[in-house]
Amino acid sequence: MNILMALSQLEVTGAEVYATQLGDRLKQRGHQVFYVSDTLSCPHQGPHFKLRFNKRSLPRRFWHVFYLIYLIIRYKIQLVHAHSRASGWSAYIACKLTNTPMVTTVHGRQPVHRSRKKFHALGYHALAVCENIAQQIIRDLGVPSEQVSVLRNGINSQEFYPLPAANNSQPVIQIIGRLTGPKGELVYQLLKQCIDLNAYRVQVISGSRPDARFAEFESKVEFCGYSSNIRETIQQADLVIGAGRVAMEALLCQKQVFAVGEAKALGYITQANLPAALASNFGDVADDGRTELDIDYSSLAKQLAGLQQQAPVSEQLVAAVKAEYDLDGVCEQVLKLYQRAYVYTKQKEIPIIMYHRVTKDDSLAGTYGTYVTTERLEQHFQTIKLMGLTPITFSELADIGLEHRFDHGKRYIILTFDDGYQDNYDLLLPLLKKYQFKAVIYAVSGTDHNRWDVEHPSKPEQRFELMSPETLRDIDQSGYVEIGGHTLNHPKLAELSDAEQRHEIQQNKLDLENLLGRELSTFAYPYGNHNQQSKEIVKQVGYQFTVATDSGPVAMHEDLQQIRRIVMFPSTSRFGLWRKIKGNYTLRKAK
Incomplete structure (x- = not known):
């Protein structure tokens, strides 16, 4: 991310030491950090722009806001982190006008007067360096407690x-x-x-x-x-x-x-x-x-x-x-807040979309209609390409770094296909090759067909074949697909005992890892159905990313064992796809 640290000071303060040390840590992790302040004496990595925040006349404040807007636009700033009242006030206006996420670290007591109560200008969230500051912000300024938390001004220990x-x-x-x-x-x-x-x-x-x-x-x-x-x-x-x-x-x-x-x-x-x-x-x-x-x-x-x-x-x-x-621990917490502020301010998160079967036409729709035709899927791929989205796998997301999924100039999407049907190899793989896209296929390993639907007591489905072990290995080695776990027999996990859940999840993982010769990083709950024990088991067995369906936090990083997905239907048109993957669909659905 491109981050702007904003300070107002005329001499070295603890806020400057913290901001520059935090900025250097962020720089080490691959982020771009810029500074704007009256003075900046501490060594730092990244450009410093001088702005006299201490000059607080109304004309000056207008100038501060305009200059900050210029910096935000010129350097493609994605988040502003303010560290003082004067810089925070101007940054708040500039961020509102540019729809830029802003957070504030509050290093000292805040002045209490009527205008400050009405206009506290702390941005999306306030990080108080100690409990007494947090209490004062909530008590005297009336800032909602959910917008305030305590995070120490970290030290490079x-x-x-x-x-x-x-x-x-x-x-x-x-x-x-x-x-x-x-x-x-x-x-x-x-x-x-x-x-x-x-x-x-x-x-x-x-x-x-x-x-x-x-x-x-x-x-x-x-x-x-x-x-x-x-x-x-x-x-x-x-x-x-x-x-x-x-x-x-x-x-x-x-x-x-x-x-x-x-x-x-x-x-x-x-x-x-x-x-x-x-x-x-x-x-x-x-x-x-x-x-x-x-x-x-x-x-x-x-x-x-x-x-x-x-x-x-x-x-x-x-x-x-x-x-x-410890600065590293503080940096981790700051980055989590940055991601949350970005998601909820910009109303954007990586779209993760869910398909199942791929068919040549509607004649194989089946009872439940969990399919998409090759014609419709190609329309989706064309739309994804036109929107400038890059399909990646969860393994690639781990390599990129979850905190870097919003880096400027990058727009990612994750395509997922549940169950591991043979048609994924026959019809999906050629389209992936044609468009140079990547996808994740979640494979069931305890049966050779969709037995969970075929044997449904009241609404049986047609039989559709799953990929054989040899085919699964071939598609995994194609370079276009990442295989993930999906249990042995596709049960509703929340209806099973803890021991049964563990067997379904762990044995499926062992089967697939022995077949593919590598560790799996991602898992999907069948039907999206799970409970807290399911989440604990998938984490214990070593899955880094676990997807549900329409449950879980909107911001992906807040619960990697319950990641939201967006369901695709046979009728999802180009416009319908655009509406679902432009970034804010899960936020609107979660309201």
């Missing part, structure tokens, strides 16, 4: 691993963070009231220049400026004071952390107070609606005086932090 304890003759305390706004005032008060500047060597690490009020500390405090490598910087620290990403990264290095943020003071982080630290982003966000820091500095002074009595940071604490913030 491979860059942060335990450091040995510092061996300093005089303990080193490092304060890391901005020197502007509330955090600047916090740093000033820590230096003024809390830290014994004679007992400790104090270093302030910040991209902000110290203003006049810090002049009184120049002889006793080292103002070290910005660090592009926090891990290297904190090697010599005995204690790191900070909040947000600073606290997380220091803990991953097994450094003692004293968490004080814009909303609350947590003190030394331990296993006991880690849940409170996670919920408040290590002190940056209150849980009670307060917007001003209320700190007992004398209490902090007493705690800091006991630095040398503190127990070392445990490996269990480091592991707990890594589990919450």
Whole structure:
């Protein structure tokens, strides 16, 4: 996908570090990532476009929207990920006008006023970096809870691993963070009231220049400026004071952390107070609606005086932090949201269409009419070609990568044929070769004909032959067909015991894999009939993709054991096919 990261900032923030690290991860996975922001100091892969989001006059905001629309169109942006209020507001308008999916990561408390409640401008979904932010968005802005979830601002944990304890003759305390706004005032008060500047060597690490009020500390405090490598910087620290990403990264290095943020003071982080630290982003966000820091500095002074009595940071604490913030795990969750946002905003998903038998004419319609004539099927193939859709198999989808099914310039469709009839070899395969299309055939392996229909007690069907094992092998080796599992005897799985279901599914898979000499990746429930146990069994036996009929989530990636398909009928015309495969059919049907 082509993704635009939008930020508004004048100095390095945790949001920028997260956005660029996430962007680099997405780039590694084959996505194209672009950035638009006032400034961008962190190393990053992908173009950066400068836009002064901090200039918020009405004319400027119009310009921001027009420029974002230009970027979306010029670079074929498929999703915008905003990381700040100012950029989010403009991105929201631009995305609405261009029907572009948008999500927002909310890194801090949101201002509460009437217009913000009416126009929260968070896009399809808001990702709060901690629980207190999520609660505030829902409580104060009235955002529906289903549009908000908590996802940590991930850290490239491979860059942060335990450091040995510092061996300093005089303990080193490092304060890391901005020197502007509330955090600047916090740093000033820590230096003024809390830290014994004679007992400790104090270093302030910040991209902000110290203003006049810090002049009184120049002889006793080292103002070290910005660090592009926090891990290297904190090697010599005995204690790191900070909040947000600073606290997380220091803990991953097994450094003692004293968490004080814009909303609350947590003190030394331990296993006991880690849940409170996670919920408040290590002190940056209150849980009670307060917007001003209320700190007992004398209490902090007493705690800091006991630095040398503190127990070392445990490996269990480091592991707990890594589990919450590991960038790869966060990236996986972000990509799932991107896919969902794309499907529901663009109203598009890969069409997966279902056929059964192929006949020369209507004389072999049978009792149930589960067929399509070669004339009708060729009309369908011509329409698919005219629409620019590329038929692929599930194995090819796995190779492409499920998250890449919406990549710009790619339009995929999956053609499926159930049961494995002989006519698929006789009549379907020549058409696949003619149009250079691929298809998936789901084969029953326990009978040589459609016995499940022929032996129906009240509505028996004509006998139609299934492909022999030799024919199945031939069509599989043709290069145009992927064979999938479809049980031994085509039962309604939900009506069977767990043991019977497992036998039908697993033995069919073993039969076909022994015949074809390769593993199967996809399975189809006969009649689309299944229950939760069916889903668990197909996953356990190793199927990556399992198709149903008209059940399952609209977005395919949300349940790979219950993928929706679109039924084709003998009467489905060119127009009917177009209507069903243009992208939004399953969304309309699911409403």
